[in-house]
Amino acid sequence: MPHSSLNRLIRKLETGLVLSDEERNAILQLPVTTRDLKADQDIVRYGDRPSQCCLLVEGFLCRYKTLPDGVQTIMAFYVAGDIPDVHSLHLGLMDHTLSTVAPSRVAFIAHDAMRRLTHQHPRLADAFWRDTLIDAAVFREWIVNLGSRDAYSRIAHLLCEIFLKLKAVGLTNGNTFALPITQSKLADATGLSSVHVNRSLMQLRADGLITLDKGRCTIPEFERLE
Amino acid sequence: MPHSSLNRLIRKLETGLVLSDEERNAILQLPVTTRDLKADQDIVRYGDRPSQCCLLVEGFLCRYKTLPDGVQTIMAFYVAGDIPDVHSLHLGLMDHTLSTVAPSRVAFIAHDAMRRLTHQHPRLADAFWRDTLIDAAVFREWIVNLGSRDAYSRIAHLLCEIFLKLKAVGLTNGNTFALPITQSKLADATGLSSVHVNRSLMQLRADGLITLDKGRCTIPEFERLE
DNA sequence: CGACGCTTTGACCCGTTTCAACAATGGTGG
DNA sequence: CCACCATTGTTGAAACGGGTCAAAGCGTCG
Numbered sequence: 001m002p003h004s005s006l007n008r009l010i011r012k013l014e015t016g017l018v019l020s021d022e023e024r025n026a027i028l029q030l031p032v033t034t035r036d037l038k039a040d041q042d043i044v045r046y047g048d049r050p051s052q053c054c055l056l057v058e059g060f061l062c063r064y065k066t067l068p069d070g071v072q073t074i075m076a077f078y079v080a081g082d083i084p085d086v087h088s089l090h091l092g093l094m095d096h097t098l099s100t101v102a103p104s105r106v107a108f109i110a111h112d113a114m115r116r117l118t119h120q121h122p123r124l125a126d127a128f129w130r131d132t133l134i135d136a137a138v139f140r141e142w143i144v145n146l147g148s149r150d151a152y153s154r155i156a157h158l159l160c161e162i163f164l165k166l167k168a169v170g171l172t173n174g175n176t177f178a179l180p181i182t183q184s185k186l187a188d189a190t191g192l193s194s195v196h197v198n199r200s201l202m203q204l205r206a207d208g209l210i211t212l213d214k215g216r217c218t219i220p221e222f223e224r225l226e
Numbered sequence: 227m228p229h230s231s232l233n234r235l236i237r238k239l240e241t242g243l244v245l246s247d248e249e250r251n252a253i254l255q256l257p258v259t260t261r262d263l264k265a266d267q268d269i270v271r272y273g274d275r276p277s278q279c280c281l282l283v284e285g286f287l288c289r290y291k292t293l294p295d296g297v298q299t300i301m302a303f304y305v306a307g308d309i310p311d312v313h314s315l316h317l318g319l320m321d322h323t324l325s326t327v328a329p330s331r332v333a334f335i336a337h338d339a340m341r342r343l344t345h346q347h348p349r350l351a352d353a354f355w356r357d358t359l360i361d362a363a364v365f366r367e368w369i370v371n372l373g374s375r376d377a378y379s380r381i382a383h384l385l386c387e388i389f390l391k392l393k394a395v396g397l398t399n400g401n402t403f404a405l406p407i408t409q410s411k412l413a414d415a416t417g418l419s420s421v422h423v424n425r426s427l428m429q430l431r432a433d434g435l436i437t438l439d440k441g442r443c444t445i446p447e448f449e450r451l452e
Numbered sequence: 453c454g455a456c457g458c459t460t461t462g463a464c465c466c467g468t469t470t471c472a473a474c475a476a477t478g479g480t481g482g
Numbered sequence: 483c484c485a486c487c488a489t490t491g492t493t494g495a496a497a498c499g500g501g502t503c504a505a506a507g508c509g510t511c512g
Contacts, residue, residue, distance in 0.1 A: 016316075065370050073373045075366045087363075090242075090356040095363055119348045129355050130316040132362065137313075137321055139365035140301045144291050146372035147299045147417035151500070182458065191373030193501050198460060214509090377468075408490065419469050424492060440477090453512105460507070469498075476491070482484090 005057040005107040006030060008081045008169070013127040015168075023121050030117065032107045039180075042099045043106060050088045052108040056080055059104020060180055064188065065096045074189035076138065077101070077162060077181070081169045084135075086128050089114055102180035146191050151200045154190045159210065163219055179217040231283040231333040232256060234307040234395070239353040241394075249347050256343065258333045265406075268325045269332060276314045278334040282306055285330020286406055290414065291322045300415035302364065303327070303388060303407070307395045310361075312354050315340055328406035372417050377426045380416045385436065389445055405443040 006028050013019065013027075034057065037043070044050045046065070061078040075096065078084045084098055089111055100106075118125035141161070145154050159179075166177045183201065184194040192200070204210045211218040232254050239245065239253075260283065263269070270276045272291070287304040301322065304310045310324055315337055326332075344351035364387070371380050385405075392403045409427065410420040418426075430436045437444040 063366075065366070067370070067374055071374050073370045075369045087359045090352060091359050091363065096366060118352075122345045122348060122351065125348065125351055125355075126316060129351075129358070132355070132359060133313045133317050136358065136362040136365055137317065139362055139369060140289075140291070140322065143301045143365060143368050143372060144293070144299045146369060147414075148293055148297050184458080188373075194458095195460090195502080196500055199500090202460080410490080420490095421470080421492090422468055425468095428492080455512095456510090458507105458509080461505085463504100464502085466501075467499095470496085472494090474491100474493080477489080479488085480486085482486100 005032060005034065005055055005105075008057065009055055009083060012081045012083075012169075013124070013131070016127055016130050017123065019124075019127075023124055026117055026121055026124070030109050030113050032109050034105060034107045036105050037100045037103065039100055039102050039104075042097050044085060044088070044094055044098045046094055046097050048094045049092050050085065050094065050111075052110045053083060053088060053114055054085055054098070055083045055107040055109060057105040057107050059106075060101040061098060061104060061106075062101050062185070062189070063096055063098050072188050073191070074185060075142065076135070077165075077189070079162075079165050079169060080171060082165075083128075083131065086114070086132050087135075089118075101185065151190070151192050151196055152203060154192070155186065155197065155200050156204060156209065158186070158190060159217065159219065160222070163217075163222070174218075175220060175222070176216055176218040178215060179212070180215050231258060231260065231281055231331075234283065235281055235309060238307045238309075238395070239350070239357070242353055242356050243349065245350075245353075249350055252343055252347055252350070256335050256339050258335050260331060260333045262331050263326045263329065265326055265328050265330075268323050270311060270314070270320050270324045272320055272323050274320045275318050276311065276320065276337075278336045279309060279314060279340055280311055280324070281309045281333040281335060283331040283333050285332075286327040287324060287330060287332075288327045288411070288415070289322055289324050298414050299417070300411060301368065302361070303391075303415070305388075305391050305395060306397060308391075309354075309357065312340070312358050313361075327411060377416070377418050377422055378429060380418070381412065381423065381426050382430060382435065384412070384416060385443065385445065386448070389443075389448070400444075401446060401448070402442055402444040404441060405438075406441050 010019065010024055010027055032055070043054055043061070056078050058080050061084060062074050063076040063084065064072050064074045066072050088094065118128060145157050149157065162179065163172065163177055166172050171177065183197045187194040187197045190197065201212065205212065208220065211220070236245065236250055236253055258281070269280055269287070282304050284306050287310060288300045289302040289310065290298050290300045292298050314320065344354060371383050375383065388405065389398065389403055392398050397403065409423045413420040413423045416423065427438065431438065434446065437446070
């Protein structure tokens with residue numbers, strides 16, 4: 001049922017401000033359509049002009065660009081509750097691709113409905129705006145990661161980020177969380193080769209900072225991982 | 227006079243949509259205070275809770291973070307007409323520092339005034355929102371730059387970006403533009419050592435792609451620089 | 453059971469960093 | 483107007499992190 005997806009969205013927006021009943025209802029009345037997708041499926045592609053926003057209900061998404069030589073760079077990961085392309089509301093043309101990393105359920109909200117909502121409820125506009133600004137803050141963090149850290153801490157940092165994101169929406173189990181991301185995708189996200197990602201991960205394990213077991217990752221002592 | 231700075235802002239917003247007279251007047255009536263700064267002066271620092279937005283009237287700004295070990299990473303450059311910290315409107319705490327790269331003139335607009343403006347004029351809110359989204363798109367481009375390109379094309383790409391930004395606001399002179407950025411700052415922005423930036427720049431010159439002369443840069447054939 | 457995709461390993465190579473010195477530049481005060 | 487000093491730019495040699503290529507384990511799922 002669509003309501004559960006919108007509730008997740010509301011919960012997310014309410015981390016920034018308190019919503020009135022009216023505002024909450026306005027969100028719940030948004031018309032959404034839901035779709036289930038397998039892993040590695042593009043949702044919106046480079047060059048598209050989307051007419052709807054997408055809301056991740058369950059699973060894992062990423063945002064990537066492909067260079068002329070075929071190299072892919074992942075610029076962000078998203079988890080349940082994230083609404084990764086509000087920005088298509090104001091920037092018509094996609095300059096990159098949004099795709100699933102793992103099997104996922106996504107909900108779509110038409111741009112028209114979103115625009116009506118944000119114009120009738122300026123505070124909701126602010127809340128969505130804020131969300132895109134947090135996204136931008138994470139991009140900045142990635143710039144720092146790629147620009148100034150070595151392989152080892154780049155990966156450590158990325159794992160921390162994913163852990164915190166999942167924890168914020170209650171998808172962690174103690175210090176353990178699902179990590180359905182292949183090493184070669186981690187490589188695309190950290191600007192390293194998959195071979196070196198593998199070696200760094202093994203080093204992190206040898207140092208006792210993480211445990212990996214069939215797509216699940218455990219971080220015994222979060223602080224030590226910076 | 228403050229009006230010239232606000233006019234620059236209006237021109238920038240109008241690249242995205244057409245403003246009504248009413249909207250334009252609302253902007254022109256924003257109370258601003260202007261300040262002149264030397265090079266390398268922080269405007270808002272990491273940890274600050276700014277109560278105003280800053281608008282760059284003239285000069286060059288950058289956004290950077292400092293890591294515990296003292297390494298600085300530059301995440302963005304800004305030129306006249308840019309309004310680099312609208313995001314402080316919705317994200318109270320600064321997670322990085324905004325600073326001058328060259329002598330600059332900046333104008334400040336109180337958050338209160340901005341908030342009133344955007345709530346009374348939803349389309350202006352959209353326009354500012356759009357601006358922050360473009361900022362985010364540039365961050366993504368930097369992620370690609372750092373993650374997937376070698377030193378030579380990283381620098382080429384950065385020079386292209388600055389050239390296009392300056393050209394958009396009419397601050398280029400043919401293929402020539404002011405580049406008041408030291409090589410060591412270019413290094414901080416590209417994730418390279420200043421020595422290697424120097425070598426790559428010399429290579430670009432040797433290949434005839436750029437000419438450097440006392441803080442001015444010329445790009446004879448833009449296409450060849452990707 | 454076999455095939456396919458992901459992880460792990462080893463050997464070798466290359467782009468980039470580091471350190472250190474030196475040259476050019478520009479701004480300042482006398 | 484010149485002498486001085488502090489930045490910035492330029493250069494060389496040596497060391498290292500991470501890339502590439504290729505092959506071998508391992509799981510998993512039809």
